[in-house]
Amino acid sequence: MAECVKLPKSIVDKSWDFYKQVWSHLIVYFQVHDDKNLKGRANDAIASACLYIACRQEGMPRTFKEICAVSKISKKEIGRCFKLILKALETSVDLITTADFMSRFCSNLGLPNSVQRAATHIARKAGELDIVSGRSPISVAAAAIYMASQASEDKRSQKEIGDIAGVADVTIRQSYKLMYPFAAKLFPDDFKFATPIEFLPQM
Incomplete structure (x- = not known):
């Protein structure tokens, strides 16, 4: 295994x-x-x-x-x-975070470091703003990757990301819908948009 x-x-x-x-x-x-x-x-x-x-x-x-x-x-x-x-x-495990999976998911999707950095920033910021409360770190990571990739030249579909992350398309959509209204606040300041925020998928 x-x-x-x-x-x-x-x-x-x-x-x-x-x-x-x-x-x-x-x-x-x-x-x-x-x-x-x-x-x-x-x-x-x-x-x-x-x-x-x-x-x-x-x-x-x-x-x-x-x-x-x-x-x-x-x-x-x-x-x-x-x-x-x-x-x-009588042991324990640390809570998983979006950062635990971001690098591996992005690598398996063939995404560049710029998209990975943006997705990591988006997921962390979404947590700080408390807009993904109750959502699993894996679904938040997947939604952040989707958002970052859709804004870049290296776009990936929900299905492609879901297959790698092991979550259903609908699960990604649910987290993405929570994040989308705050998209302008989630991206890092130095991100180079290929697709402007206002043209990102709204679901």
Whole structure:
């Protein structure tokens, strides 16, 4: 799984340590709570959650959807194990932010540094102005990338961004709609517009 999402050996090792510490505890839990969805798949669900936690703690977060894609385990199953592992090990993870994903998403979309910098600024400013309250950092990052790319020469569609970020088009639109009325305040002062703010998509 780690190889599929391009993770270093340090994260594999940390995931394995988590797995060894919690395996017995969680296997017993799943046997007691006979969940048909997890029957025969508890090991994979635990391993997937361990990998997700290790990524978060090592500062190389991956989305639930990315882990789901390589593990074939549902987000719900991984999420359940994630919470149980944190409780069993009495550990925690830092809250994810838009900055955790911006560089990787923009790189995978083939966007230049100027667009990445603008998207990072847009997402951070949107948070400061409290206009994306309650939205997930991943959806805000995706919407910020969409806004920045649409204002540049390197335009990317919601679908292209959604495929990379692992979020639905409608999720990007929801965050973008919140941000659009404040677009003039969100862009960095030195951004070079190929498409002026007034001609950005309004959804």
